[in-house]
Amino acid sequence: MRRFALAIAISLALVVAAGAETAEKTAPQSVAELHLSFAPLVKKVRPAVVNVYASRVDKRPRNPLFDDPVFRQFFGDQGDESRVAQSLGSGVIVDPSGLVVTNHHVIDGMTDVKVALSDRREFPARIVLSDPRTDLAVLQIDAKEQFPVLELGDSDAIEVGDIVLAIGDPFGVGQTVTQGIVSALARTQIGINDYGFFIQTDAAINPGNSGGALVGLDGKLIGVNSAIVSRSGGSVGIGFAIPVNMVRSVIYAAEHGGVVKRPWLGASLQDVTKDIADSLGLARPAGALVADVRPDGPAAEAGLKRGDVLTMVDGRGVDDSGGVGFRLGVKPLGGTVTISALRDGKPASFELKLVAAPETPPRDAIRIKTRSPFQGALVENVSPAVTEDLSIGDIDKGVVVAEAPSDSLAANLGLQKGDVVLEVNGAKIATTRDLESAAAQHPRVWDMAIARGGQVIHTRIGG
Numbered sequence: 001m002r003r004f005a006l007a008i009a010i011s012l013a014l015v016v017a018a019g020a021e022t023a024e025k026t027a028p029q030s031v032a033e034l035h036l037s038f039a040p041l042v043k044k045v046r047p048a049v050v051n052v053y054a055s056r057v058d059k060r061p062r063n064p065l066f067d068d069p070v071f072r073q074f075f076g077d078q079g080d081e082s083r084v085a086q087s088l089g090s091g092v093i094v095d096p097s098g099l100v101v102t103n104h105h106v107i108d109g110m111t112d113v114k115v116a117l118s119d120r121r122e123f124p125a126r127i128v129l130s131d132p133r134t135d136l137a138v139l140q141i142d143a144k145e146q147f148p149v150l151e152l153g154d155s156d157a158i159e160v161g162d163i164v165l166a167i168g169d170p171f172g173v174g175q176t177v178t179q180g181i182v183s184a185l186a187r188t189q190i191g192i193n194d195y196g197f198f199i200q201t202d203a204a205i206n207p208g209n210s211g212g213a214l215v216g217l218d219g220k221l222i223g224v225n226s227a228i229v230s231r232s233g234g235s236v237g238i239g240f241a242i243p244v245n246m247v248r249s250v251i252y253a254a255e256h257g258g259v260v261k262r263p264w265l266g267a268s269l270q271d272v273t274k275d276i277a278d279s280l281g282l283a284r285p286a287g288a289l290v291a292d293v294r295p296d297g298p299a300a301e302a303g304l305k306r307g308d309v310l311t312m313v314d315g316r317g318v319d320d321s322g323g324v325g326f327r328l329g330v331k332p333l334g335g336t337v338t339i340s341a342l343r344d345g346k347p348a349s350f351e352l353k354l355v356a357a358p359e360t361p362p363r364d365a366i367r368i369k370t371r372s373p374f375q376g377a378l379v380e381n382v383s384p385a386v387t388e389d390l391s392i393g394d395i396d397k398g399v400v401v402a403e404a405p406s407d408s409l410a411a412n413l414g415l416q417k418g419d420v421v422l423e424v425n426g427a428k429i430a431t432t433r434d435l436e437s438a439a440a441q442h443p444r445v446w447d448m449a450i451a452r453g454g455q456v457i458h459t460r461i462g463g
Helices: 002-024 039-048 069-075 244-255 274-280 298-302 321-329 384-390 432-439
Strands: 049-060 081-095 099-103 112-116 122-131 136-141 163-168 176-187 198-201 213-216 221-228 239-243 267-271 288-293 309-313 336-343 346-353 378-381 399-403 420-424 445-452 455-462
Touching: 039 049, 039 081, 039 163, 039 213, 049 099, 081 163, 081 221, 081 244, 099 221, 099 244, 112 136, 122 244, 136 244, 163 221, 198 221, 221 244, 239 244, 244 321, 267 321, 288 298, 288 321, 298 346, 309 321, 378 432, 384 399, 399 432, 420 432
Parallel strands: none
Antiparallel strands: 049 081, 049 112, 081 099, 099 136, 112 122, 122 136, 163 176, 163 213, 176 198, 198 239, 213 221, 221 239, 267 288, 288 309, 309 336, 336 346, 378 399, 399 420, 420 445, 445 455
């Protein structure tokens, strides 16, 4: 009997197993199973995603030959030449009044901006804030109505493997939704902006998606799509989005005066490489090594020293200097933040004050107009605030080039944004007035000392 009962049990088990295997392969058994879809989520979020159209008119002076009446008789009066520069991107409405977040590179240098809603209505918009350091910009739709809004999520709460949707206007074909997963977090070696800490996704992102929404399955914004890695120009499944926690700080700045001010560390950092980790006896190459500390900065006041390895900011781990920059960049000014570090291999903790970099001395910005190697450049006095804005490292003397327009003589002679002018023809350049005075001279030879990328370049023009 026991053998018979055991045989029946085995047979029943096989039948159940077979039935289970069969059930896994059957077609949907109900309408609900048949309609599993992202459609309800898309309907909820897509009205808050917009298309952004930006343009400007570049005018070129007409050829002086057209001032000759005989020349005009043959060729006509063609007047000034003009060219329209255009940019296409996407954006996200984050406030019912019509506040829109997009990428800085979408509207950079543009004068006319329009926003098109998912229902095809178009509105003019003005640029409230444009921040090249984060590659984010905030627009204000010029209309008196309440707009649909995409709620901001928490980019620190997402994990690799989470399902996400990317919504934007790729190639100008119209609003498009793609789906993928979070492929990686905290990508810092992308080189797109100064606060590289990107969400990587395989959701298809293409040109025109810039500024569009990356949303989670809860229907909240977790990132602003910004860039792709591609040899062809199309999506190959490697896209990057700016985390919404950074976006939130830029929105706050737009709502409170339109100027982005971030906490200042007052120290130079470098990534911990394998060689550095080995020399310091670290278990792995992670963290940010303090290379130098300004004596008048928050890091010095907190007690940080050269050689310390920063590992966490407010309890969140950082793998490199980019991670430290991001974690500080999303913090509001005022109060303190806890920095965890290793000093001589032992854990240590420091309280860092969250203050903005001082603008001392004042910028005293001047556009150099006289004929010289600096003609057309906008120059400013060096200060901690200016070096932070231009990401030129810890420099405490000289005059920095804030702008070098491509059509200027300064740019044509090789001067670049971020260059720091130290000397001109043997004279020390300490202020913008010094450089303005030096540029007004008319020497046959220009000998200059310029700091660029941590090196001092000596150059000569003329002679």
